[in-house]
Amino acid sequence: xxxxxxxxxxxxxxxxxxxxxxxxxxxxxxxxxxxxxxxxxxxxxxxxxxxxxxxxxxxxxxxxxxxxxxxxxxxxxxxxxxxxxxxxxxxxxxxxxxxxxxxxxxxxxxxxxxxxxxxxxxxxxxxxxxxxxxxxxxxxxxxxxxxxxxxxxxxxxxxxxxxxxxxxxxxxxxxxxxxxxxxxxxxxxxxxxxxxxxxxxxxxxxxxxxxxxxxxxxxxxxxxxxxxxxxxxxxxxxxxxxxxxxxxxxxxxxxxxxxxxxxxxxxxxxxxxxxxxxxxxxxxxxxxxxxxxxxxxxxxxxxxxxxxxxxxxxxxxxxxxxxxxxxxxxxxxxxxxxxxxxxxxxxxxxxxxxxxxxxxxxxxxxxxxxxxxxxxxxxxxxxxxxxxxxxxxx
Numbered sequence: 348x349x350x351x352x353x354x355x356x357x358x359x360x361x362x363x364x365x366x367x368x369x370x371x372x373x374x375x376x377x378x379x380x381x382x383x384x385x386x387x388x389x390x391x392x393x394x395x396x397x398x399x400x401x402x403x404x405x406x407x408x409x410x411x412x413x414x415x416x417x418x419x420x421x422x423x424x425x426x427x428x429x430x431x432x433x434x435x436x437x438x439x440x441x442x443x444x445x446x447x448x449x450x451x452x453x454x455x456x457x458x459x460x461x462x463x464x465x466x467x468x469x470x471x472x473x474x475x476x477x478x479x480x481x482x483x484x485x486x487x488x489x490x491x492x493x494x495x496x497x498x499x500x501x502x503x504x505x506x507x508x509x510x511x512x513x514x515x516x517x518x519x520x521x522x523x524x525x526x527x528x529x530x531x532x533x534x535x536x537x538x539x540x541x542x543x544x545x546x547x548x549x550x551x552x553x554x555x556x557x558x559x560x561x562x563x564x565x566x567x568x569x570x571x572x573x574x575x576x577x578x579x580x581x582x583x584x585x586x587x588x589x590x591x592x593x594x595x596x597x598x599x600x601x602x603x604x605x606x607x608x609x610x611x612x613x614x615x616x617x618x619x620x621x622x623x624x625x626x627x628x629x630x631x632x633x634x635x636x637x638x639x640x641x642x643x644x645x646x647x648x649x650x651x652x653x654x655x656x657x658x659x660x661x662x663x664x665x666x667x668x669x670x671x672x673x674x675x676x677x678x679x680x681x682x683x684x685x686x687x688x689x690x691x692x693x694x695x696x697x698x699x700x701x702x703x704x705x706x707x708x709x710x711x712x713x714x715x716x717x718x719x720x721x722x723x724x725x726x727x728x729x730x731x732x733x734x735x736x737x738x739x740x741x
Contacts, residue, residue, distance in 0.1 A: 361409045362396065368420035369393050371695075377421060378698060378723055379428075383451040384592025388428055391456035400464035408477045416653045417481065421695065430476040432587035434469065435459055441469065447595040476584065483516045483581070484647045485589040487607060489726045490520035491530040492677045492703045492719060493644055494564050499718075499738055500705075504672055507567035508641035511667065513623050513660060514648030515571030517585055517608060518616065524566055525613040528603075532557055536722075537731040549731050555739040556729060568615045570635065574622045582608070624656035628663045641672045643708070647724065650678055650692050657688045665708040674706040674715075679724070682715040689713030698722050699730055 372380035372389035379385045395401050405427075412418045418426075435446040442462050444455035463469045497508050512521050523530070535552035539545040575581070586604070595601055612618070619634065630636050643664035649657050664674050676690060679700045683691035689712075693700040703719035719735065722728035729735065 361406060361413075364420035365409070365423050366393065366396075368424045371421070372424060378696065379425070379591065382591035382593050384447055385428065387451050387453045388431070388456050388592070389424070391453035391460065392424070392427065394453065395457055395460040398461060398464060400470070401460050404464065404470060404474055408474060411478055417651050419694070422482070426477060426480075426482055429482055429584065429587045430473060430480070431456070431459060431463075432592060433476065433584045434463055434473065435592075436583045436587060441466075447592045450592050480584060481651055483585050483588045484724070485516050485519045485585050485604075486647075486724060486726070487519045487523040487604070488531045489646060489677060489724065490523055491533070491560055491726060493520065493642070493646070493675060494524055494530065495559055496673065496675050496703070496705060496718065497566070497642065498559055498562050498564050500673060504641040505567070507565055508672075509567040509639065510569040510642045510644060511635075511640045511664075512569070512571045512644045512646065513664065514646070514651075515573050515618070516575075517577045518571035518573075518612070518618055519604075519607050520644075520646060521566065521569050521571055521616055522607055522610065522613065524564075525569075525616055526607070526610070527565075528607075530560055531727055533560060533727060533729050535729045535731050535735070552731050552736065552739065555741065556735075559740055566615070567641070569617070570640075571616065571618045572621050572623050573618070574620070576620050577618065623663055624652050624660040625663075626659050628659075628666070630667075635667060637666055638669050640668045643668045643672070643674045645674065645676045645678065647678050649676070649688070649690070650680065654687060661688055661713070668708040670709040672708055674708055676704040676706070676715060677701070677719075677726070680704070682717055684712070684714065687713070689715050696724075701726070 369389045369392050371377040373386055375381055375386065380389060409423065434441060435450065440446065442458050444450065444458055449455040463473050493510065497504055510521060512518065515521065533553065533556045535549045535556050536546040537549050539547050589604060590601065645660070645664065649660065652660065661674070668674060678692070679696050680690045680692040681702055682689060682704060689706065690704065699720055699722060701721040701724045702717055703721070704715040704717050706715045717734070718738070720730040720732060722730070
């Protein structure tokens with residue numbers, strides 16, 4: 348269902364590529380669209396653009412954030428999905444539709460948009476969220492990569508590496524590592540022949556990967572850093588960013604997430620409110636000292652920064668990480684020696700674009716080494732490669 352005809356001047360230039368991003372979600376070209384709730388959202392948004400108040404709200408948002416490098420069309424759609432989910436998660440609900448049960452239907456999303464657009468208070472909150480917030484991913488199981496890297500390079504980072512998580516949001520990733528709770532299991536797959544779309548499970552590599560993942564590993568004193576303090580006010584937004592709509596039907600998974608959110612901060616884990624992507628970041632005695640961290644984590648956060656701020660973040664990471672420590676990147680990117688950061692980002696987040704890379708903080712040439720290729724940002728399916736076969740324990 349396409350509704351380009353609903354968009355007329357002066358809106359056309361703002362919405363062209365945004366509509367294409369919605370269509371990619373609706374048709375499943377963008378992997379997020381494989382969730383029925385996301386697909387219904389994408390279809391409903393194309394209808395909702397004909398609703399004057401909603402269109403005017405989006406026009407304001409897109410105009411104000413037009414120069415924001417992060418606001419690529421696919422990211423606009425993603426942020427819109429998350430801010431609407433935040434509204435749908437409200438208790439009591441603001442519409443008669445049940446979230447997430449009814450939100451596999453585009454009409455539930457359209458009703459939500461209409462309710463928000465017609466209520467000045469809700470519309471103001473929704474606009475503020477889209478102007479001021481950015482997607483805040485809290486996929487704690489993604490941090491299995493941090494644990495695996497620590498185990499694989501234990502001779503370098505030590506048995507209890509001190510970790511710093513840049514852009515940690517609620518600090519759930521490191522909380523998960525400290526908790527000792529099991530990470531979701533890994534399935535290792537490989538292409539069938541020369542196919543780029545058909546894969547089969549490699550049982551031996553799957554067993555070896557999970558054997559590594561199940562090994563005991565406890566971080567040393569660690570630190571999460573973010574520009575925003577974790578707050579109850581952001582809880583619904585953070586949950587909306589952490590689950591696709593229909594994933595909320597998995598009550599066990601949601602309960603685990605909420606339990607981790609509510610659990611106390613471990614004694615050896617701290618939080619520091621700071622903009623890490625700035626030049627000449629000053630040390631903080633006893634908290635953040637030069638060359639004191641064993642592992643600096645950049646998990647799904649660098650993509651939100653412009654190139655210069657990425658450079659600052661990595662320079663600061665190198666400065667505060669031991670020279671024999673490691674920088675660890677997990678995001679939709681790959682090594683690129685021609686980029687000032689040594690890494691470039693995929694413009695579309697199709698399968699196998701989420702990668703885990705490592706770097707030597709003392710390497711002035713910004714070289715990253717690719718370790719893991721994940722099917723997506725959930726980090727449950729891993730592509731078998733010669734590199735992976737070489738590093739997994741027997």
